[in-house]
Amino acid sequence: MTLYGIGLGPGAADLLTVRGKRVLESVAVVYSPGRLSRRVAAEYVPESTLSDLEFPMTTDPEKLRTAWSAAADEVAPRARADDAAFVTLGDPCIYSTFGHLRRTLESDHPDVEIEIVPGVSSVTAFASMLGVDIDAGGELALREATDGAAPVGPDRLILFKVTDAPTTHEKLTEAGYDVTFGRRLFMDADETLITDDPDAVADRDYYTLAYAER
């Protein structure tokens, strides 16, 4: 029996892979770490198959370790008895909760078989929506930019989790970058936003990215 870590893609249900769909439809239980991933998974499996795992939104390492440990303890016996899935938006290996769960399982329950079904990550979705080409000679850095952080570096950056867009915009502009924001791309059409204006995405939203180029 196997625990599948399945990447659901950026949010639109039909951006799941054919393999992800097939595996989802075959497992006995689908764990989803949040509301948005649950919504996508529910397009493919009945509600009764869905099960939540609680992960606190905190950076306290002790609290996080405790939560991952509890999650691993719940998932392990189910994955030994039957095929199970843990779904995440995007890809299970890119800025995802799944990595923590996998590490905890590998240490606390090393007999659990784990298999990953990759998904369309938000990096890709973002580049697609903005018409950005990551081309042959190019270099691109991926970084996180919560709470007004504005890490700089090479000439092209994709910043995740831009929760204070005006501050990030100000700092990046000072550093010579042109900045475009994208929010909830490929999720519900009425929530999707692409803008150069930091004030349009000023409220805190975990699913805001910025592309910076100079």
Add this chain to the structure above:
Amino acid sequence: MTLYGIGLGPGAADLLTVRGKRVLESVAVVYSPGRLSRRVAAEYVPESTLSDLEFPMTTDPEKLRTAWSAAADEVAPRARADDAAFVTLGDPCIYSTFGHLRRTLESDHPDVEIEIVPGVSSVTAFASMLGVDIDAGGELALREATDGAAPVGPDRLILFKVTDAPTTHEKLTEAGYDVTFGRRLFMDADETLITDDPDAVADRDYYTLAYAER
């Protein structure tokens, strides 16, 4: 009518998205730029729907411009008359030929409607197969490393198109990185290789990536 740029994913046919599959099955013609992408597309559409476009393997900008211009001239009338698709392995916006075709269409045939269907990129596939987590605090640079190039930078790098693995390995090791190579991941199972040994991937292969961490 629309030209769809469809990302096929890393090579296994079932890593195409559900949307990609639906669009492929609906269009009148599917252009594929190479043998591998043709093989995946052929799982979904009859041979008679497939059409090749020639893109020379050269870095000569004049030759490339001529080739893209010819490709755009061929694609444009088909995309005006009916829905058409251009498929690429991975994602249409990440290290892909599609970006060049799109730019050429936008300049030479601006009336052609273009829509992108994102795909699982090789970045993601690579991270999945190697068990690498691109986690919250992390920084990762994506670069190309043809012909023994070994660009260095932040503590974690993914290098594309490693066509001289021993030389790239030597330079990265000197710069303090641990290096893992992956070749043809998620393509045919018998071609897939993950190794620390540069000599095992010494022959030239466009689909070789390296992950370097220090």
